[in-house]
Amino acid sequence: VDSYVWKACAGTAAKTPAVGSRVYYFPQGHAEQSSSPPDFSAVPCRRPIVLCTVSAVRLLANPDTDEVFAQIALDPRFPPPPPVPVPPDTHDGVGGGGGGVGVVSFAKILTPSDANNGGGFSVPRFCADSIFPGLDFKADPPVQTISVRDVHGTRWEFRHIYRGTPRRHLLTTGWSKFVNCKKLVAGDSIVFMKNEAGELFVGFRRTGRSCGSMGYLPYSSPAGAG
Amino acid sequence: VDSYVWKACAGTAAKTPAVGSRVYYFPQGHAEQSSSPPDFSAVPCRRPIVLCTVSAVRLLANPDTDEVFAQIALDPRFPPPPPVPVPPDTHDGVGGGGGGVGVVSFAKILTPSDANNGGGFSVPRFCADSIFPGLDFKADPPVQTISVRDVHGTRWEFRHIYRGTPRRHLLTTGWSKFVNCKKLVAGDSIVFMKNEAGELFVGFRRTGRSCGSMGYLPYSSPAGAG
DNA sequence: TTGTCGGCCGATCGCCGACAA
DNA sequence: TTGTCGGCGATCGGCCGACAA
Numbered sequence: 245v246d247s248y249v250w251k252a253c254a255g256t257a258a259k260t261p262a263v264g265s266r267v268y269y270f271p272q273g274h275a276e277q278s279s280s281p282p283d284f285s286a287v288p289c290r291r292p293i294v295l296c297t298v299s300a301v302r303l304l305a306n307p308d309t310d311e312v313f314a315q316i317a318l319d320p321r322f323p324p325p326p327p328v329p330v331p332p333d334t335h336d337g338v339g340g341g342g343g344g345v346g347v348v349s350f351a352k353i354l355t356p357s358d359a360n361n362g363g364g365f366s367v368p369r370f371c372a373d374s375i376f377p378g379l380d381f382k383a384d385p386p387v388q389t390i391s392v393r394d395v396h397g398t399r400w401e402f403r404h405i406y407r408g409t410p411r412r413h414l415l416t417t418g419w420s421k422f423v424n425c426k427k428l429v430a431g432d433s434i435v436f437m438k439n440e441a442g443e444l445f446v447g448f449r450r451t452g453r454s455c456g457s458m459g460y461l462p463y464s465s466p467a468g469a470g
Numbered sequence: 471v472d473s474y475v476w477k478a479c480a481g482t483a484a485k486t487p488a489v490g491s492r493v494y495y496f497p498q499g500h501a502e503q504s505s506s507p508p509d510f511s512a513v514p515c516r517r518p519i520v521l522c523t524v525s526a527v528r529l530l531a532n533p534d535t536d537e538v539f540a541q542i543a544l545d546p547r548f549p550p551p552p553p554v555p556v557p558p559d560t561h562d563g564v565g566g567g568g569g570g571v572g573v574v575s576f577a578k579i580l581t582p583s584d585a586n587n588g589g590g591f592s593v594p595r596f597c598a599d600s601i602f603p604g605l606d607f608k609a610d611p612p613v614q615t616i617s618v619r620d621v622h623g624t625r626w627e628f629r630h631i632y633r634g635t636p637r638r639h640l641l642t643t644g645w646s647k648f649v650n651c652k653k654l655v656a657g658d659s660i661v662f663m664k665n666e667a668g669e670l671f672v673g674f675r676r677t678g679r680s681c682g683s684m685g686y687l688p689y690s691s692p693a694g695a696g
Numbered sequence: 697t698t699g700t701c702g703g704c705c706g707a708t709c710g711c712c713g714a715c716a717a
Numbered sequence: 718t719t720g721t722c723g724g725c726g727a728t729c730g731g732c733c734g735a736c737a738a
Binding site for chain 3: 405
């Protein structure tokens with residue numbers, strides 16, 4: 245998935261460890277987060293904490309809910325194996341915590357009018373000015389179609405119009421389809437982003453808690469799968 | 471789930487073993503059916519086939535897709551443990567293969583007109599006569615609301631009307647909601663059933679193959695969970 | 697007997713400016 | 718500047734009989 249959007253959805257406080265770094269694994273904490281706690285009774289030589297080496301980090305998103313999470317593969321072997329050369333990430337590497345250089349983003353909490361079926365999306369002035377492409381203000385009304393990509397890389401198109409008295413920016417056609425497909429409701433946050441190349445991205449974060457259902461990476465097959 | 475509907479969806483060729491009977495378990499075959507093949511390398515004393523006792527059988531249905539499947543718990547201990555008393559099933563027991571006595575059923579492959587958003591469901595004459603409650607043919611047009619339960623026990627209501635020239639039986643109001651909720655398409659089969667008490671049930675089978683995602687029953691906790 | 701079609705009517709969707717916070 | 722509302726036109730859902738296979 246796109247690391248811009250992943251980080252915007254996860255929030256700036258969420259940080260992932262760099263590949264090759266050494267961390268402590270707490271089985272007890274892992275079990276408590278799991279929806280079906282595993283039975284450790286048969287595992288020999290259980291220890292409360294395990295020193296591990298991070299062998300892989302993947303930024304992932306649930307295909308159904310768009311919930312973002314990180315899959316962190318740990319290698320418990322000691323001494324740690326020599327680091328595997330990591331292919332350069334497309335942006336600034338998954339280990340870093342900050343956003344990419346030159347990326348502009350804007351977040352808004354969806355109002356009831358934004359989330360209602362009947363309406364469009366009220367675009368705050370700053371978002372339209374600093375993120376969306378400039379409109380041709382000689383037209384009446386000024387209008388364009390903007391194309392954005394979500395965390396999966398899926399492309400969405402919105403009609404962006406500047407109309408009404410007094411004038412305001414709105415997203416109309418395409419917006420309600422996005423809201424319905426993503427099952428967004430009032431109170432959820434939406435984030436628009438523009439990278440150095442001017443490409444647009446969209447992400448969001450839901451208000452309610454979601455109980456994560458992930459998978460597991462076997463530590464015997466490090467890094468690039470397949 | 472209701473065993474009438476389960477059997478109608480699974481088909482008459484699908485049979486489940488009786489609790490207490492002894493079967494052979496083939497780990498290899500089990501692994502091949504699984505979407506993420508398990509790694510047996512760490513399991514000691516692997517054998518190609520294992521003689522087991524059936525400790526529990528549950529007829530289940532995927533809450534999302536309505537895909538039916540059986541969860542069969544196996545106990546590899548030898549000699550087999552004394553049989554656990556099984557509470558009598560509501561119908562004829564999950565071990566049997568045949569349909570219940572006095573159950574009348576009728577299946578139809580959905581036509582494009584049946585599955586289209588715009589239309590209702592053309593009820594074949596035999597289905598209306600032998601399964602649905604009798605209409606009051608003095609009314610013009612004869613019409614009633616029928617109430618059916620699906621494999622989960624969820625109740626669905628359909629408007630059943632006898633109209634048109636020439637006259638024919640149709641399901642109108644409520645039908646398209648059912649089609650949309652169940653994501654039925656032309657070519658899928660639908661089954662209507664009536665038991666001795668006159669209660670109506672509905673099930674269906676999809677044309678396309680679905681890759682099952684089930685769960686596992688630990689053999690250490692036989693039969694009734696909780 | 698029953699599958700498909702076009703007609704038609706009502707419900708909903710969704711775009712709009714008015715207005716006020 | 719922007720959130721909400723009522724208006725209203727376009728679209729769609731869905732019920733109907735006609736007709737033919």
